[in-house]
Amino acid sequence: MRDGGFTSSVAFRFAQHPQCPNCGGRRSKRIQYGMPADPESWEPWVSIGGCCVSPEKWECQLCEHQWS
DSSP, X not given: OGXXXXXXXXXXHHHTSOOOTTTOOSOEEEEEEBOOSOGGGSOTTEEEEESSOOSXXXXXXXXXXXXX
């Protein structure tokens, strides 16, 4: 992890996700649909999509853009 220049495991996990096509940011989250029992326990690289499923799979934490 240090060889890649990552300062934390969270930064490493975000780097495994695609870059935002809107702003170019490297803080994309995978959208998980459904109603979680304990949303506070979810990892920071996962976005809660709610109960209405849509085709979007990713959300940018920086600009809130969603894409497939």
